[in-house]
Amino acid sequence: MGGQRPRTEREWSVLVSASEVLMERVPRLTDQLIEELRVHSPQFDLAVPRDEHWQQTNEAMRYGIEALAANRSAPRRDLQYAERLGRRRAEQGLPLDLLLYAYRHAGYLIWEELLEIVSEKDPAALRVLVQLASYMWAGVDGQASAVADAYRSTEQDMQRRSDERVQALLDALLEGKSTPGLVAGAAAGLDLPEQGRYAVVVVRVERAAGREPFHRVAAAEGLRFFWRMRTDYEIAVVALGPEAGLAELAEVLHRRCPGPGGISPVVPRLADLGLARRLAETALRTCGPEAQRIVRLDERLPTALVVSQPELAARLIADVFGPLLELDPADRAVLLETLDAWLECEGSAGRAATRLYCHRNTVFNRLRRLEQLTSRSLSRPRDLIEMTLALDAFRLTPG
Structure with a gap:
């Protein structure tokens, strides 16, 4: 096996002769191995049906003994079987460390049986057999490596399929579907309760070359994020812990x-x-095209009403801002920018002037002109509401 030296005629004779006897004892060795594995861990019985376990262990032992006594050119059926067994045990959920323990423990039983057989048949050949121990354990190591590689590969495939299924369930929930078992399947796959506190985040993402890549938040104190990618934006389902709320969520996203x-x-x-x-x-949609912040719907409900009704928004713009639409675009932009600054500064002309880099009297003059053009007064609550909503509609309605 491997790069080891060729076996001599004497060594070959000892191995072949002992292997023939060993093959006859495989059923008893299988019984012994399975019993000792059950004593070592009850998970063998929980994961693998007994009849299947016995049959597969019996075959694995036979292939291992066959490989021990075979020449180098012979097909390595022991490795092929180890790969099959690795895939099967991964599907059954037997831990890999127990599977490797089973292979190595089988190696010890076979080695002890070989020693006993040679001692009975030809005690003088014991020294020859000991010299062949490296062949024996190289074979066991090769089988363990094959079974582990197949196990891990199958485990990764199963995890990928499981992840894809869970993601598909999550997508279905986000689409508002109500297929029977959908919620229960998603809850189990995501390890989330069906009843809880959840929020959804939608973030517009620019994927053009040269743009800073979007970094998903995986978790934060009291928050768990489950992200899904779309063409132009990312969606996150956020599980909120008992102490976390929308304020904490917004702060994490802002950072x-x-x-x-x-x-x-x-x-x-x-x-x-x-x-x-x-x-x-x-x-x-309540964020303007140049906005660089993540907003909460519960803090922008009036604006949300406007963007949700584009036909009414267009009528509101025409009714409130009709005369402004006839102005030169630059002149109109100055008036609307002043109104926006004044609203953001909670009606303070002085603070608005600081933001606009002009005198407070300039702010007053622009606002008075705006009132004249719209036939509305910023001191009347209903007029102020109309002006505010019309400004949102003008900035956020396409076209």
Whole structure:
């Protein structure tokens, strides 16, 4: 085996003769091995049906003995069988360390039996057999390596298929589907309760060359994130811990993710993720094209109403800002920028002037002109609401 020296005629004779007797004893050795494996760990019985375990152990031993006495050109059926067994045990869920223990323990039993056989038949050949120990353990190591490689490969394939299934379930929930068993399957796959506190985040992502790549948040204190990628944006289902809320979620995203993005209100069930996704997308639409922040829908409900009704938004713009639309675009932009700054500064002309790099009287003059053009007063609550919503509609409605 491997790069070891060729066996002599005497060594070959000892191995072949002992192997013939050893083959006859395989059923008893199989019984002994399986019993000792059960004593070592009850997981052998839990993972592998007894009849199957006996049959496969019996075959594995026979292939191992065959390989021990075979010449180098013979097919390594022991390695082929080890690969099959590795795949099977991975599918059955037997831990890999127990599978490797079984192979190595089988090696010890076979070696002890060889020593006994040679001692009975030809005691003088014991020295020859000991010199062949490296062949024996090289064979066991090769089988262990083959079984481990096949096990890990199968385990990775199973994990990938499981991940793909869970992701498909999560996508279905985000689409608002209600297939029987969907919620239970997603809950089990994601290790989440069906009833809980969940939010959905939608973040617009620029994937153009030269752009900074989007970095997903995996977890934060009291928060677990489950991300799904779309063409132009990323979606995250967020499981909120008992102490975490939307404020903590927004703070984490603000520190780690570029905007714009939207955060849904909290929903109490996994089954509500479709609704939460739609609300998060609505929150995203309240962000202007140049926005670089992630916003909460519950803090932008009036604006969300505007962007959710494009036909009404267009009528609101025409009704409130009709005369402004006839102005030179630069002149109109100055007036609307002043209104926006004044609203952001909570009605303080002085703070708005600082933001706009002009005198506070300039702010007053622009606002008065705006009132004249719109026939509305910023001191009247209803007029102020109309002006505010019309400004949102003008900035956020396409076209």
